[in-house]
Amino acid sequence: MLLKTNNKRILLAGGTGYLGGHIAKAIQERGLSARLLSRKQEKLKQYESSKIQIMEATVTEPNTLSRSCDGIDTVISTIGITRQKDGFTYMDVDYQANLNLLREAQRAGVRKLIYVSAINGDKHRDLKIFEAKEAFVDELKKSGLEYTVIRPNGFFSDMKDFFQMARKGRVFLFGSGEQLMNPIHGADLAEIILNMIDEPANECSVGGPDVLTQNEIAELAFDAQGRAPNIWHLPDWVRRFSLWSVRTFTSVETYGPIEFFLTLMANDNVAMRYGTHKLRDFYFAEAKTN
Template sequence: MKKTNSQTVLLAGATGYLGGYIARALSQDQMAAKLIARSPQKLKLLESKTVKIIKAEVTKPETLEGICEGVTTVISTIGITRQKDGLTYMDVDYQANLNLLNEAKRAGVKKFIYVSAINGNTYRHLKIFEAKEKFVDALKSSGLDFTVIRPNGFFSDMQDFLDMARKGKVYLFGHGEQKFNPIHGEDLAIVCLQSINTHNKEIIVGGPDVLTLNEIGEMALDALQKPKKIIHLPDWIRRFVIWVLRTFTSSKTYGPVEFFLTLMAEDNIAPRFGEKRLHDFFRENS
């Protein structure tokens, strides 16, 4: 990564999957950076002459006061998939990011980079996307230079396939020929840092390999040296599961399931980027 000496980056979400890779890249490139975290000790090893670790909670705006002073670019990977601490998607994916955006505006930050997900505008009816896209709207109307990164799923999301494979069978809805290309966090971190030099843009990005769900299931089983047992369930069961969960449970329960089952039902192919392969990820985590 080419170092940009004139930039000072503030990263929110540095203890998460993607944020961790961005934080390490900032440190390795010796870019001036501030990493904010609720538990700063988790990032202690990254502290250096160029990287400062600051205790703050994006859900508590009073802890963000002055945090963007001297910052040129904010990168936020803030978001929740599986809710905890009683917080909702609106509390975190929308309001916490809005708190950070407001502080960035007050401090005169030039650019704000936000990581959402592919086809977010199409899926606004999903609880996760409702909050994410409400923040995207606020960001676009903020007056700041922005980039919205829309990855086509993380490798970490594919852990569910490994979890099924450990039990000897992978269950898929429909024919299993739906295609998509998830991306490794390390490759996506490169995209995020490169986007510092883009202007008012949305970047849709995926990994190097376009795969069917059947192929991903086979990869997971192969990584665990299990026989190739893939069970195809009728698609009406998928739709019924979503309906039942939406009707009888809270968004805390159905949000991540609704997200996963909806996006897995059709092709989602993004422009390819990176060098990390899913089969290697499965082997490393098997």
């Protein structure tokens, strides 16, 4: 698999984010040939080498993408926003910016595009974040390019919310707290994304190696900080009322990430198990550095 990949040039868009940084590092470690896009070249300067080119481009401005995909075999896009800011909406970034990149990939004759969405995005198209992501997936599927849509479970970085609540002395959960999930480390996700370059899978949901309840995640967060667990279980009507309230009384800029969090927290979110990194180790490392 890797021998094939070594002969192909990759374009990475979104390399300055959490996941994108792990992918850029993995590209570098594998000695792959790549072009990394960034609004400011200096943000990715550390990866520049004879095999890795840094190109300045702004994906929301299609004219800056001109020739970005020339000589590229596979485009990897982690472009997306959790919170709307700088005047950009989910449709501006998660949909239109990715569509700009797709059109340039088509023009350049790129073979494949790998797009990173989120777990169960296809089942929650009513959420503002997923509305934009899945609209782009629809365009990708009819583009004529080979494609893989990867739907990862929550990142370890997202699990810092549990850690921060534990630091303050209590963790709030909705319902029983027995909802299951298997969050994934960025390094493990980067590995499987690069492996997908030569795999035929069109869609893939992936999570980390350990399936945990929300209660267990909270307990790990307390344990890493040497604290006794203090978990408060709120009735689910509080979650539902909160959802209604933010949708009714706040703007989409405010409620977009909140409805995403409140909706996914209510259900099991378990994907294919992959990787070696453990959430427990991540929390203990966080406790040492904070």
